[in-house]
Amino acid sequence: MATTAVAAPSARVKAKQSKRFKIWIGFLFLLLIAGGYFIVERLVQGLPVTNLSSITPWGAWIAFYIFFVGLSAGSFLLSTLIYVFGMMEYERIGRMALFTAIVCMIVALTFVLMDLGRPERMLNAIIYWNVTSPLAWEVHFYLVYIALLTTELYIAMREDLVRLAGTASLKGKVAKWLTFKNSTITESTKKRDHKWMKILGTIGIPLAILGVHGGTGTIFAVVQARPSWNTGLFPVIFVVSAMVSGTALLLAMYIIKKKATKQKIDHGMVVSLAKMMVGFLFIDLGLQFYEYLVGVYGLEHHHLEGLGTMMGSAYSWSFWGVQMFLGAAIPIFLVFNKKTGTNVNALLTAAILIVIGIIGVRFNIVVPAQIVPLFEGLPAGDYFPTFNEWMVSVGIAAMGLLIYTFGEQLLPIEEIQSSEKTEG
Amino acid sequence: MLSNMLGSKNMTEKDWNNLLDTALPDVEKEMDASPFDTKLSFNMADDARKVINENLNIKDFHKKYHSKLLKEFGEEVGQDFASGADEPAQETDGVKWGMVIDLRKCVGCDTCTVSCKAENRTPPGISYNVVLEQEIGDFPNVAKVNLPRPCMQCEKPSCVQVCPTRATYKLKNGIVTIDNDRCIGCRYCIVACPYGARSFDFGESYEDEMPGYNDVTSPEYGIERGERKPGKTPIGTVRKCNFCLHRLERGEEPACVETCVGDARFFGDLNDPNSTVSKLSKSPRAFRLKSDLGNGPNVIYLK
Ligand code: SF4
Ligand code: SF4
Numbered sequence: 001m002a003t004t005a006v007a008a009p010s011a012r013v014k015a016k017q018s019k020r021f022k023i024w025i026g027f028l029f030l031l032l033i034a035g036g037y038f039i040v041e042r043l044v045q046g047l048p049v050t051n052l053s054s055i056t057p058w059g060a061w062i063a064f065y066i067f068f069v070g071l072s073a074g075s076f077l078l079s080t081l082i083y084v085f086g087m088m089e090y091e092r093i094g095r096m097a098l099f100t101a102i103v104c105m106i107v108a109l110t111f112v113l114m115d116l117g118r119p120e121r122m123l124n125a126i127i128y129w130n131v132t133s134p135l136a137w138e139v140h141f142y143l144v145y146i147a148l149l150t151t152e153l154y155i156a157m158r159e160d161l162v163r164l165a166g167t168a169s170l171k172g173k174v175a176k177w178l179t180f181k182n183s184t185i186t187e188s189t190k191k192r193d194h195k196w197m198k199i200l201g202t203i204g205i206p207l208a209i210l211g212v213h214g215g216t217g218t219i220f221a222v223v224q225a226r227p228s229w230n231t232g233l234f235p236v237i238f239v240v241s242a243m244v245s246g247t248a249l250l251l252a253m254y255i256i257k258k259k260a261t262k263q264k265i266d267h268g269m270v271v272s273l274a275k276m277m278v279g280f281l282f283i284d285l286g287l288q289f290y291e292y293l294v295g296v297y298g299l300e301h302h303h304l305e306g307l308g309t310m311m312g313s314a315y316s317w318s319f320w321g322v323q324m325f326l327g328a329a330i331p332i333f334l335v336f337n338k339k340t341g342t343n344v345n346a347l348l349t350a351a352i353l354i355v356i357g358i359i360g361v362r363f364n365i366v367v368p369a370q371i372v373p374l375f376e377g378l379p380a381g382d383y384f385p386t387f388n389e390w391m392v393s394v395g396i397a398a399m400g401l402l403i404y405t406f407g408e409q410l411l412p413i414e415e416i417q418s419s420e421k422t423e424g
Numbered sequence: 425m426l427s428n429m430l431g432s433k434n435m436t437e438k439d440w441n442n443l444l445d446t447a448l449p450d451v452e453k454e455m456d457a458s459p460f461d462t463k464l465s466f467n468m469a470d471d472a473r474k475v476i477n478e479n480l481n482i483k484d485f486h487k488k489y490h491s492k493l494l495k496e497f498g499e500e501v502g503q504d505f506a507s508g509a510d511e512p513a514q515e516t517d518g519v520k521w522g523m524v525i526d527l528r529k530c531v532g533c534d535t536c537t538v539s540c541k542a543e544n545r546t547p548p549g550i551s552y553n554v555v556l557e558q559e560i561g562d563f564p565n566v567a568k569v570n571l572p573r574p575c576m577q578c579e580k581p582s583c584v585q586v587c588p589t590r591a592t593y594k595l596k597n598g599i600v601t602i603d604n605d606r607c608i609g610c611r612y613c614i615v616a617c618p619y620g621a622r623s624f625d626f627g628e629s630y631e632d633e634m635p636g637y638n639d640v641t642s643p644e645y646g647i648e649r650g651e652r653k654p655g656k657t658p659i660g661t662v663r664k665c666n667f668c669l670h671r672l673e674r675g676e677e678p679a680c681v682e683t684c685v686g687d688a689r690f691f692g693d694l695n696d697p698n699s700t701v702s703k704l705s706k707s708p709r710a711f712r713l714k715s716d717l718g719n720g721p722n723v724i725y726l727k
Binding site: 047052055057058115116119128139224225370374376377 | 550554557558582586587588610617618622626659660661662
């Protein structure tokens with residue numbers, strides 16, 4: 001039984017696990033230090049360490065920023081399936097989804113910070129809020145969203161925190177500190193918590209869809225100067241692809257974690273999550289189809305060139321190779337094929353490929369539109385991230401994984417006793 | 425006597441003045457003959473001169489003469505003068521700087537680009553003004569066209585719309601400025617400008633080829649920033665053409681207008697219907713770039 005394995009793992013398994021854990025942490029720290037060197041280089045030397053220019057002013061960091069915002073919004077929306085719409089079959093990943101959403105936002109904002117020419121002035125976007133700027137709105141939405149996620153996660157964990165507060169472990173100490181005085185679990189607190197989860201989740205849905213991720217799409221969609229961004233469907237595609245990547249990420253994380261800690265995998269949930277993931281992917285592809293169709297049909301010179309750059313230039317490998325082949329064709333095949341469709345490893349591969357595919361999607365959004373010159377006669381852009389840009393990105397991602405890993409050590413992100421849960 | 429004077433080089437300044445006095449009517453006599461108050465007219469003329477020399481505030485001037493004028497000219501004229509004290513008409517109808525570029529006169533020499541770089545001391549990779557060259561038509565019917573492109577100082581600028589910090593904004597005189605001390609360097613404005621008029625200051629310098637380049641930053645927007653040093657504003661922020669605001673403030677035309685070899689550039693007040701730019705902008709040859717976007721450029725081309 002899974003529960004006994006968690007409650008009393010044999011000493012041998014435990015030692016093996018802690019060794020694995022140490023290797024994992026060590027690995028992440030190494031990446032963080034390596035990335036940290038390049039982050040310092042970037043902060044000291046400024047943006048010349050990148051391949052950005054005045055023609056292509058946004059690059060890899062902006063692509064990663066919208067990627068992580070998407071992951072966050074996607075994970076959060078998945079959590080609302082549980083806490084708002086009562087799909088309890090996914091409850092195992094509920095808090096994981098919330099915590100992932102928080103960490104992804106931290107990562108996303110760090111990417112933005114790296115990208116600013118004057119990071120030390122970042123607060124200006126709050127102090128001198130320009131109400132016509134989608135970017136300024138986003139900064140505000142992100143902060144409210146992070147606050148909401150944190151509150152929701154706290155309430156979701158509260159019962160377990162109270163249970164843990166009695167124990168002497170590190171988790172117990174943190175729990176004691178976090179529960180303050182109201183450390184009781186009664187029927188009424190249960191009801192209250194449940195109610196608040198629902199309320200916060202319900203506020204969160206429009207916030208995540210319209211504010212956080214639709215809004216991030218709006219940053220691009222309002223730019224009339226770049227026709228391939230300037231469509232009404234653009235923010236919608238942002239949200240749907242966020243759902244795709246969020247579901248894929250949680251699926252992958254769930255499987256990897258269960259495998260690493262040698263716990264039993266909820267096979268039914270994995271298969272149904274994979275189906276949902278591909279379902280979102282289909283909607284995403286459908287919307288993209290219309291987006292490109294309408295764009296091409298308009299025969300507008302600039303728009304055609306934007307699409308041409310994405311699908312038929314030196315940059316098209318990212319579209320056909322990463323976005324369409326790795327990120328869509330293979331995963332769809334893996335999920336729908338009879339043999340691989342029920343195989344956990346194959347589904348894990350599909351989920352990871354989809355996440356990678358969405359990275360491609362984000363790059364294809366940001367870069368090609370800035371390659372096409374605004375006027376005939378102006379130079380075309382030419383952009384590929386530098387080594388520094390990649391390493392900074394690796395460093396920030398490692399930071400995110402470290403925060404997640406430590407968070408899981410200190411907080412009851414995973415359910416502790418599933419046997420008790422069923423009673424409640 | 426006249427021939428004598430012309431022939432004589434011994435005329436003193438006093439003689440010339442005397443001549444002038446006899447030629448001009450006596451103002452005092454003329455005023456006395458008129459139905460208006462002589463003293464009042466003299467005082468007003470004196471004070472008007474003070475106003476022009478900026479020794480007297482126009483509002484104080486209005487206040488001082490308001491009641492006297494009411495008495496002198498009656499309600500109609502006097503009242504007009506009083507309401508002028510708040511100058512509502514003047515506020516709304518201030519200058520709106522605009523530029524007209526005659527493409528038939530432009531020879532594509534890039535003097536504007538170079539003089540702009542010199543005037544604004546822009547670093548490598550930044551040119552506020554560029555001249556786009558293009559060959560049009562099929563051989564043998566080909567022509568080379570040149571399109572000088574400064575910032576359009578749009579009526580409804582996209583850059584101002586998207587800037588999260590209001591670091592870029594439109595002045596009353598129509599010029600779109602950047603507060604480089606507030607700009608966070610997010611580059612959203614560069615992405616949003618349909619005319620590619622904005623550049624990010626990556627901090628590069630000509631110091632190696634041109635010793636002394638770093639000694640002083642151009643006093644853009646009238647702000648003296650001294651030496652150009654790594655990490656010092658405007659490095660890390662966005663820059664663009666501002667119609668040489670610092671030159672306008674001392675009564676000079678933008679550098680590109682002044683140096684234009686073909687005399688292809690005209691500069692002036694678009695709110696003044698009699699200015700050259702206003703008249704040219706009504707020419708049937710006049711057009712604006714990407715006029716479908718609704719930015720409303722204040723740089724107008726003549727085709
Ligand atoms: S041309 Fe570009 S930079 Fe200049 S005012 Fe218009 S939008 Fe702004
Ligand atoms: S780069 Fe500066 S001026 Fe441009 S949008 Fe950002 S804060 Fe505003």
